[in-house]
Amino acid sequence: MAQTNITTHNRIPRQFQRAAQSIINWIPIAIVIGFWELASGTVVANDVLPSPIIVAFEVNDLIISGDIYSHLFISIYRFAIGIGLSISIGVLLGISMARSKPIENFFDVFLSILYPIPKVALVPLAMLWLGVGTGPAILVVFLACLLPIILNSYNAAENVDQNLIWSAKMMGTDGWELLQKVVIPATIPNILTGIRQAIPIAFIALVSAELIASYEGIGYLILEAGQVGNYQVMFANIVIISVVAYLFVTGFEMLREKVIVWV
Incomplete structure (x- = not known):
């Protein structure tokens, strides 16, 4: 059967x-x-919770008018720089910690302290350091994405099949060549998983930072619409950034499948 x-x-x-x-x-x-x-209109008043149809029309109006594109571009730029920095530093640091005990001991306490801190709580501090605008948003996205990428990179590098390493060393491969030809290729699937986990976290951190420390971006538009009671615009912006985040996640998953097959 x-x-x-x-x-x-x-x-x-x-x-x-x-x-x-x-x-x-x-x-x-x-x-x-x-x-x-x-x-909408029953449990919550429809002027506070507009129906999905009204929000869909508002999304359409925002797209057709083009008013949202400059803010959306700024948000995507902040997201890209923040997560790009976290990938560059997080992957290198995670693999280095897994392959070197002194490096692991040096950063372990720092990461253990940083991990439980809500990254949004750092926005006021980032404002003091970097002012209002792009800087705080990039910093918060970077910090929010750094730890999951480090942890996945660390676990991937630490759990590389020792038989592969021993075989490579017996063939004369060592040092940077061992890292380049054996360790890094073996860790790519788990590193990509860490990046996949970081993408939605990045958007959460981005919007949170823009709500507090920006005069541009989708988060700022959400806050501005909510403050004046224009809730249909507020929900429309929430829908738009949610769809953008979904597209980024879906696109990355498609890329990951191709990369893993290639590896």
């Missing part, structure tokens, strides 16, 4: 399998939107 089910599954065209999986993936979103529609 199990063999029959496997055979039947294999006979289904791949396109239909993907379409069915896509539908299943969107069911939770549909449920949330349904509850949102029911709550």
Whole structure:
């Protein structure tokens, strides 16, 4: 019976399998939107919680008018710089800690102290150091993404198959060449997983920083609309940044699948 089910599954065209999986993936979103529609005007006044249809029209208006693009570009720029810095430093530091005990001992206490601190709590301090604008947002994104990338890089480098390392050393590979040809390729899948985990964290940190320490960006638009009671615009901006974050995550997952196959 199990063999029959496997055979039947294999006979289904791949396109239909993907379409069915896509539908299943969107069911939770549909449920949330349904509850949102029911709550608007009943549980919560519709001027405070606009219906999804009203928000969808507002999203359309923002896109057509083009008013949001400059702010969206600024937010994406801050996201890219912040997560790019965290990847560059986090991967290097994580692998170095795994391969060198003195480096691990040096940074271990610092990371243990930094890890439980809510990164949004650092925004006022970042404002004192860097003023209001792009600097604090990049710093908060960088700090928020740094730890998951370091931890995944560290665990990946620490758990590299020792047989691979011993075999490489027996063939005369050592030092930087060993790191380049054996350790780094073996850690790529887990490093990519850490980056995948960091992307949504980066957007959370970005919007949080822009809510407090910026006069530009999607977070600022959300705060500005909320302060004047324009809740449909506020929700529209929330939807837009959520969709952008989803596109970044989905695009990175597609890239990761190709890279892992290549590795």
